Amino acid sequence: MFVVTAVDPGTGARAGCLVGFATQTSIEPFRFLVCLSRRNRTYRVARAATVLAVHVLDEEQRELAALFGERTGDEVDKFARCSWRPGPEDVPLLTDARRHLVGRVLERTELGDHIGFLLDPVDVRAGAGTAPLTFRSLPAMEPGHESG
Template sequence: MTDDAFGGLVAALDPPLIVVTTAVGDEQAGCLVGFHAQSSITPERYCVWLSKANHTYRVALRADHLALHFLAEEDLPIAAHFGTLSGDTVDKFADLPTERGVGGVPLLAGWPNWLVVRRSALLDEGGDHVCLPAEAVAARHDKPFTPLRLSQAGHLQPGHGNEERHDPPTERAAR
């Protein structure tokens, strides 16, 4: 197998993008995610893969709940906000109105399509992302949407490279 063959196959999938948010105590975190999928119909389960380089990953290690905000094509600015800034140095929620959801997760105020999940496990196979299988506990679907896809946001420069690794606790939590 070649890297080109693998890359070509997965690039053709063009996954929809979501913003994942979570919190532990007063520490909030959020990031742009392209690796996510429904994993069971009954019971309702969803998996999210978080980069080990991200501040959100390190907060999610200590969190029970995550909020998944489904992005529409017109949501590129929020994708850029959560995808290009690093939560290690910037409070991504400072200028964004939020509401508290189940388990204390920050929900983007008025967001029309979201899912809150309770983390049930963590699977780390040694790659640059970890899988968080989770149980759906709350949802909102107010309007149909055409998902924002990776190909539409591929020009964004991530706040961290996939080769970066950090040790918990997070830098902001240590201050």
């Protein structure tokens, strides 16, 4: 599981959400694809974003996963409830996430009820961590927005 964060460079609006659809798409050049539901606020902010940050959560970060998976930025300022710092182009970087990838958005592709954002990495932090949080290790959650 990943948390994707974005900032709209025109308005400064920040957003972030828990995502399960993400994958490496190319070795040379390295490319990464992350998919955002059209229904959530992060997608609406990411439409104008030039970069996105993809954070790898560790198993002990279930509360952070719940914050970004169960709460919607339409109702709650998630960044007031966690520790973060501005990264490249002011994209929010979660300071508790030991691993992240910040990528320049190269393409946006319609993929059913999600939009795929193809990223060209510009900043990668691969710090040591515990086992990554996976879909199977997540507790039951009620999403901030319906999927699809």
